[in-house]
Amino acid sequence: xxxxxxxxxxxxxxxxxxxxxxxxxxxxLLGAIIxxxxxxxxxxxxxxxSLESLLAGNSLSESxxxxxxxxxxxxxxxLNVKAYCELDTKNCAxxxxxxxxxxxxxxxxxxxxxIHRLDGDGxxxxxxxxxxxx
Ligand SMILES: [Ca+2]
Numbered sequence: 001x002x003x004x005x006x007x008x009x010x011x012x013x014x015x016x017x018x019x020x021x022x023x024x025x026x027x028x029l030l031g032a033i034i035x036x037x038x039x040x041x042x043x044x045x046x047x048x049x050s051l052e053s054l055l056a057g058n059s060l061s062e063s064x065x066x067x068x069x070x071x072x073x074x075x076x077x078x079l080n081v082k083a084y085c086e087l088d089t090k091n092c093a094x095x096x097x098x099x100x101x102x103x104x105x106x107x108x109x110x111x112x113x114x115i116h117r118l119d120g121d122g123x124x125x126x127x128x129x130x131x132x133x134x
Contacts, residue, residue, distance in 0.1 A: 049063050049064055049065065050063045050064075050065060050083040050084065050089065051063075052087050052089040053082070053083040053086070053087065053089075056086070056087055058082065058083070061079070062079055062082055062083065063083050064079060064083070065080055065083055065084070066079060066080055072103075073103075073104070073107075075103075075107040081107065081108070084104060084107070084108060085107065085108035085109065085113075085115055086115070087115070088115050088116055088117065089116065090104060090116040090118065091116065091118075092118060092126070092127035092129060092130060095127060095130060096130070096131075096133065097130055097131050097132065097133020098125075098126065098127050098128065098130040098131065098132050098133055099132065099133035100130075100133060101118050101126040101127035101130055102125070102126045102127070104116070104118070104126075105118045105119060105126035105127075106126075110124065111124050114126075
């Protein structure tokens with residue numbers, strides 16, 4: 001092995017080692033972007049996943065919203081409670097009726113655990129400003 005060959009070998013090694021961290025960072029960034037776009041896609045396509053739950057690091061299955069035959073969120077499933085009640089993700093504007101808001105408010109623990117702050121005045125009635133519903 002002559003000197004120039006050795007030089008080249010060292011040069012290649014140095015290049016590899018200087019490039020590697022950057023390319024790993026890029027991969028991680030790209031991965032993060034893909035995950036975010038994927039999560040956004042789930043949200044936009046109105047699939048039953050809680051984006052907020054995903055972003056908080058919960059898995060896809062933990063973030064899935066399970067509904068009953070009538071399309072209502074099934075709070076008997078603990079995963080729904082996790083996806084809906086562990087983070088402040090809802091406002092009164094997210095509900096069509098007071099009854100819907102009341103349901104989430106109560107399922108998430110009512111007045112003592114009003115994570116979404118749906119009952120600002122603390123009287124146990126969530127989102128009084130919304131139409132009653134049924
Ligand atoms: Ca209230």
